[in-house]
Amino acid sequence: MSESKSAGVLSLLKREVILAGLRKGEREDGRSLTEYREIEVKTGYVGKAEGSALVSLGDTKVIAGVKVDVGTPFPDTPNMGVQIVNAEFIPVASPVFEPGPPGEDAIELARVIDRGLRSAEAVDLESLVLVPGSKVWTIFVDIYPLDHYGNLIDASGLAAMSALLDTKLPVATVEEGEVRVSEEKKPLPIKTRVVYVTIAKIEDFLVVDPTFEEELAADARITYAVNEDLNICGIQKGGSGAFRVKELLDARDIALEVAPKLFEKLPGKPGA
């Protein structure tokens, strides 16, 4: 069940201040409308994880960890490994997050990240088969926002992608159907990298990488997932407002323009 609700309260006055700035082409933190906040990516943050990354996007902080396990493939894809993306909006990160199982916002975020990675075939799932039809690697990507100052999707995308690029997979051998996992590790095969660009619509303005307050002021948001060929590998409109077609196409152009800057912040592909 999904109920209309706002993720917080923004005073009408504050909204007016944000809008007054946008009309002059200014944002409160001095950025242009198509500019990201400062991005920092730290990989290998958690020693126990096979791959991990701590990403800060301005004041927004997200950590992603990758764990791997030998599991069974889905019946309809016997020759592919399994990729599972999960997000937990832990109450540490924001007063608007409640403890408990993932709500619709956390589920949406995890599914948007998952679809982008899956559509682009970022992780080479076909290389993760140990015994076709019965034993494959399962790659768990767990996303934990630590401090929510807006635009969790893009920050989570950077964290998930960086953690995957940081992942070392144990070398496994199969003898008579038995899987032996050795101490030796090699990088997880990655075919392409993916970034996510989210643009908020505040009245007639399109604003890249919205802060938490800009998100509250926004009518709706649009996220484009972009692969290294600069094709679109995922789209998600969010929020209770509506877009004109032209706005969605303008947002697409903005996403393609800023995506290369995000790729620069990501670690390189293994072997590249």
Next chain:
Amino acid sequence: MKNSNIQLIDESGKRVDGRYPNEMRRLRIEAGVLKNADGSAYIELGNNKIIVAVYGPHESTPKYLAEPDRAVIRCRYSMAPFSVSDRKSPSPSRREVELSMVIRQALEPAVFLNEYPRTMIDVFIEVLEADGGTRTASITAAAVALADAGIAMRDLVSAIAIGKVGGRLVVDLNGLEDQYGEGDMPIAMMPQLNYVTLFQADGVFTPQEIEDAFRMVADPIKKIYREQKRALKKKYVDVVREVEKSE
């Protein structure tokens, strides 16, 4: 998703069910199909069968959800266990949780929420049989059910998916095309105001294909809108006919 062994478009440009790329499946909508609900609609799009009930505006339950300046829409998209090949557990999946939310957000822009402060409007969607495109068909039917409930609306919401099969853009993916095709891009629009209220995609699309998809979707959206209006009018034509008969 991907499987190159299955040919989804043949040499003559026809799809697995004989349709052309820009052809929708057969669409039928009926308004006012449930007695208990304040508004309701039934939709068949190809093999999809979906029923939608709207209750409200009513007092907010639970009370803490009430908003002082507007109505709260509560939306539930649910698939019956027998609606798909392998039985689906009746408990809500992550997919259903996400779809309940995006469907709600696709409908909200069309409703004059501020007309009904402190109230709640329930939109309950049950997919009885699924064959690709249930989220868009659900939105189309839910908009009719909301109108049937007499709720003030800016516009209807009409929805359909553009997909990519065999490297081509096509309208209205069926289940097979959805499973084995290269991409799915559901779109919902307010057809008179020309606003997009739902826009999602998975699969890989070139930047140009996004533009082409919007061009391609315009005609089917018009067709769906016509059918929605026909369904809403028909209910009252039937009432008038009954009254005339009894006189």
